[in-house]
Amino acid sequence: MTDPEQRWQLGRRIQIRASVGLIIPQAIAWLNFFFISQQPGFHLTTIGVVITVLLAAYAIYWVIPIARSARGVTIALVVSLSNAFLLLVVAFAGLYYRFGMTNNFAAPMETHIDALYFTLGILTTAGTGNISPVGQLSRGLVGIQMFIDLVFITIAVSIAVTRLAERRSSPPRE
Numbered sequence: 001m002t003d004p005e006q007r008w009q010l011g012r013r014i015q016i017r018a019s020v021g022l023i024i025p026q027a028i029a030w031l032n033f034f035f036i037s038q039q040p041g042f043h044l045t046t047i048g049v050v051i052t053v054l055l056a057a058y059a060i061y062w063v064i065p066i067a068r069s070a071r072g073v074t075i076a077l078v079v080s081l082s083n084a085f086l087l088l089v090v091a092f093a094g095l096y097y098r099f100g101m102t103n104n105f106a107a108p109m110e111t112h113i114d115a116l117y118f119t120l121g122i123l124t125t126a127g128t129g130n131i132s133p134v135g136q137l138s139r140g141l142v143g144i145q146m147f148i149d150l151v152f153i154t155i156a157v158s159i160a161v162t163r164l165a166e167r168r169s170s171p172p173r174e
Contacts, residue, residue, distance in 0.1 A: 026087060033090050056090075089120065092141070093116045103134075104138035105133055105138055122145050123145070
């Protein structure tokens with residue numbers, strides 16, 4: 001087997017690992033999200049939120065080695081970052097929906113779409129205006145999301161810039 005052939009096979013294995021290894025947690029997280037209820041008390045909904053948060057942490061754990069081993073901007077890198085981003089969104093949306101009652105937010109999150117809307121508003125720093133955290137728990141969650149979003153976006157941008165710089169500085173292929 002030649003060296004380029006080995007590299008191609010290794011790259012292909014990384015792409016498959018990234019795709020399959022993150023699609024299953026993605027499906028579990030989104031199914032969990034749409035079955036979350038706002039009923040008070042500890043029950044299966046709370047366990048579902050915990051599982052979703054753990055899946056988001058797992059996604060970040062997966063992204064770092066894939067991003068470090070990728071050369072250039074590859075499908076594996078894009079898939080990994082996209083999956084990690086979506087898992088972060090669904091994890092926080094699940095938390096906001098679960099705890100989105102009137103004692104935590106100015107306007108209660110009545111639907112799952114409200115929670116996604118609020119999560120994306122925080123992520124993009126656009127804000128929502130009509131939904132704002134008023135309780136200590138909700139303010140803490142928003143602060144944690146802001147910090148994690150900032151770190152994630154910083155890492156993603158630095159990886160992309162590094163990979164593009166590597167591509168520009170590498171000699172052209174014959």
